[in-house]
Amino acid sequence: MKMTRRNFLSTSAVAALACGASLTAHAAGSTDENSLNFITDIFKDPTQPGEIEEATAITAEKNAEWYEKLDFSDRRELDNAARGLLDNQEGRVIYNDDGTTAWDLQGYGDLDRDAPDTVNPSLWRNTQLNAKAGLFEVCDGIYQVRGFDMANATFIRTNNGWIIFDVLMCKENMQAAKALMENRFGPLDVKAVLYSHSHVDHFGGAEGAIDRNDVADPSLSIDKQLASGKTVILAPEGFLKHAISENVYAGIAMARRAQYQYGTVLEKGEKGALSIGIGMGQSTGQVSLIAPTYEIGEDVPKLTIDGLEIEFQLTPGTEAPAEMNAYFPKYRALWMAENCTGTLHNLYTLRGAQVRDANDWAKYIIEADQRFCDKTDVVFQSHNWPHWGEEIHEYLLNTAAIYKFIHDQTLHYMNQGYTSNEIAAMISLPDALEKVWYTRQYYGTLPHNAKAIYQKYLGWYDANPVNLDPLPPSDAAKKLVEYLGSTELVLCKAKKDYAKGEYQWVAQITKELVFADPSNQKARNLCADALEQLGYRAESGAWRNAYLMGAAELRNGNLSGRARTANGLTNSMRAMTVSMLLDYIAILTDANAAQNDDLTLNLTVTDENEQFYVTRKNGVLLTYPGENRPDAQASVTCRRLQLFALMTGQQAGQVQISGDATVLKRLLAYASKFEKTFNVIEP
Template sequence: MKRKKVITLITVALAFTMTVCGSSTAIAASELTAESKPATQYTIDANQEVYALLDFEDTAEFENATKGQIASPDTLDIYDENGKLVWSQTAYAFLDQDAPDTANPSLWRNTQLNHIYGLFEVTDGIYQVRGYDMSNVTFIKGDTGWIVVDPLMSVECAQAALALVEENLGTFPVKAVIYSHSHVDHFGGVKGIVSEEEVQAGNVQVIAPEGFEKHAVSENIYAGTAMGRRASYQYGTMLEGGETGSLAIGIGMGQSKGKTSYISPTLEITQTGEKHTIDGVEIEFQLTPGTEAPAEMNFWIESKNALWMAENCTGTLHNLYTLRGAQVRDGNAWAEYIMESLALYGDKADVVFQSHNWPHWGNDTIQEYMTNTAAVYKFINDQTLLYINEGYTETEIANMIQLPEELEKVWYTRQYYGTVSHNSKAVYEKYMGWYDGNPVHLAELTPSDYAQKLVEYFGDTDAVLEKAKEDFAKGEYQWVAQITNTLVFADPENTDARYLCADALEQLGYQAESGPWRSAYLCAAQELRNGTNTDDATRSSGNGDVFSHMTPDMILDYLGILVDTTKIPDLTFTANLILPEGNYVLRVKNGVLLYQKDTQDADADVTWTTKRAGLLSIIQKNAENVAALIQQEGDETCLTRLMDAVTVTSDYKYFNIIEP
């Protein structure tokens, strides 16, 4: 499916004009306005080079993505109960053409693949709904009903997927839900599939790997506000789909914007090799902690020779570090667990399927697919460590490291989601931390202070901008973005700096093969031009269900995070906390909250008796509920002063990223 691009006479003339007339003419092609710009000749040339690197005649992944398709609606728009659009494949109808100049043709191809949506048969008795959310939902037919694996991110999307299954395969009860790992796009839609009441009544099992709830809750809560804001850049939720807007993110078309839900597991898998028969289907589980998620598992269905690889194999290079922010993942362990899967099941598998993208069939193909996937993570881990020991810094390694040529040309290891560059930085951070050994970086100035001092040294900002315009005309977009963003941090009102920075970021976005990199570049350009996007309709509907499932320990940990110690540096007290789940002692030392479990202090300043709802009221800073739900004996000013220092992080959910 190689797409040969024809350079028009106009484009040739433009290139000639740029060469003959110098930078001034080229600068005019990039007027400093708030409008989106077309691709420059440098971007066009960079994207053309991709055709020489990759074999666009190879259609194997298209064949895998369409194999077994049972049904697909002509259009797919999913709305919530208030009429908000939470998911759309219709928005990507423009993909039925060659890659435009404003898109990396490899990412365009991946977007075309992710636009293949609907209900698919994986093998006899196993079905997937793909393209109805960022992730896939899998339906395994048991003796009497469905085993549902990874019920998407949004309730509305899960409901639509279930409706598609029932329309084409009949209506059967859901007997079990399996969460493969602790990321929200694999459990958030669960209440679109089953109800909490069905689970509590014992009619539906909810199965997850050991440690699932701890990680599912903590990741979405402790740094949830910051992750949510950064996720809007990573997934491009503020962008419209289009030739100059959002494309696929490598593991799907993007992030749905519906309601997320949560139901606690009723069964935890605690060891590899553990087998359970669910509605007549025997499933053998393989734990893979610390790979793509802190709690994750693959599974094997021997009766169908089918191997589920969760998100450990995804048909793209994944993230050892995800741009929204998360714990760094272990590339070495990731590779080892894939190789363990091969050793356990690889010689018997007829199909490998997963929670993103499409399955792969045939044992020879599976062996190669899994080996190549393991190899890229092992390469990044090992090569980065080699360079570390040769004395190179994080940024130097990120600019040096490149996959071996044969692995680089494999379609399913391309950098559509993660990149070799930022994954190598993850390995550096895992082993070496943020410090590169240069003491100049021990106590660096803040970005704004650094920018202001730099501007003082420049002396003439206008002269810097003129030089930046000249470098833009040379196609030096990374440098232009860096230097103009420095000017923005020194003076956010410098409109020319903002617009030139946006123009440079936009060209970087047009060239990016990684969907999240494209999204981040284009979101940043959008906010430089138009200001920070504060439209709630561009985000998912929050994590209230997850919030309500926090254990007392998690609530107390989160309370410690929310307390602004600088507001109460002199506050020191001891409180006994009596809960149905057990007793605690809270020791607040100069505003720092510490706690001990299963104990009480006879000399405590105050005793609080309550339920979890009372603790949650403190976090929510709801004084009325605190008064109604918490019984106090002793010094009541302790709680009042502590609550005064609680920060409502949702007030900061639209913090600036590309400017101070």
């Protein structure tokens, strides 16, 4: 049942009074079941899944307070986001070949009005900026297509053609971005593609920018590649290793978690998904990986591509394990990859990834400031919009400061004995940094970034031995409910706290009821209501999505089957080296199931000219590169993609096997099938 805010307040008051009466009766030994049922049923039929609610009066009031916290009259970021617009594409829809949408900016509705009560006003403003889509001039010779995917596609003119720096996540989006450029500048002769770092939203759309058949031969030296007339693909050192390990090794787990981070089943708009700080969310087209033809190392500080000089700055371990900034002297332009993004970024991303080094991140930004700032007229990057002129030094300084602050203050508190959760609750920015729009918490947040630093230095253990080996969540929840006694009374108290706006606590206590008994729809509904209000208040788009996804799955069950995500994990896996393929076979293997099936084999991969001795003992698969041993039970000779086909259950063609013919089959017999459908908000 839908209520006005006045009705909500009055029923909340009634709920609080009735709950108090029921608890009094319970204390006297005579629980009033009618009162209890009245409380738990007061907003909706508690046996049925709940529906999306309006913002409560408390949420609306908390959101309104943001107009006092931040200076909404400061329009500098609004002006920067709009500067240089050549072709407005707001409301753009990009389609897949099958007619489904790869990208849809229309679904967000009218963003030009004031923030509704269901949205944090700061996030609403960031959404307005990220929704600005089209072709923009960074400076004469450098152009960006923004708002066509989570990231930007950047086009830089060379003497006779173009360089593309980052190629979006999906082929369809990149094709649309390239077409927009060609509509103004004519056919693009792409001399080189540069990947700034090893995250899929920067390399997955490569096939929308270039043809694989036109790519330079990676066996050639970089000078010969550049002279060949083919398209060179450059990336920072370690790119391929990290692109594969992040997107494949833990890819299924990350994909399911990403459904929460990006809100992939949520409706868009004021009660659903909005900006995530670095863009409007995930595109849902075709992903692929065209491997770099050359990885830039410290030994290659500069390159000239078709007459255009580029000076590189490697920044490993910052926003990605392999990342690089670049300076273009001709244009007096500094590319900051994803090290500066117009928002506080993640030191730990909610979908899961390696913790990033905040201290090094700050130092690399300062290094860029020292090396390039006095000869730079514009700073631009792979997300959001550029900064020009007098803003540049301050932009770099404040962005470095935010990561250095979180790093240093977390360690400051750690060394006083505070735990991860305590530090997350304590840490707050200095007043001046708090008001800087381009370091606001739209993607990363102070609390979860502080926890990341704690994890990096001290790990998950808080030194309290009670927490060394805690019960699994469901077991702990069942014991907690047993100690609490009546779940109805717990829900009654939780309703009272909900009426007071204590949404985090309500979510925590009702989560325990759900994990103790997933069929408890009353607990699911109340937990969903609390998560929803937390989502409406969140400044971080990623936190908003996570809260609202949790609410949606509590009400409707596991929604992973409805999630639309980018396709093409298999295409990315095809770029795996032989060593990576063997590692992934080990990851797929259920070691306990295989513990009594020892084996040994020699593997020769003809097209890579590589040999491995592979052994499985006690269920553990180990590989010895560069070796073949005479005592192996079998010898297998194949090409790399034949091994990939075997691993993924495809037809592999003729593979040569000598010795025990069962060994290869047994090697793969204990592989688990990973599905991105596991539960998150319930056991």
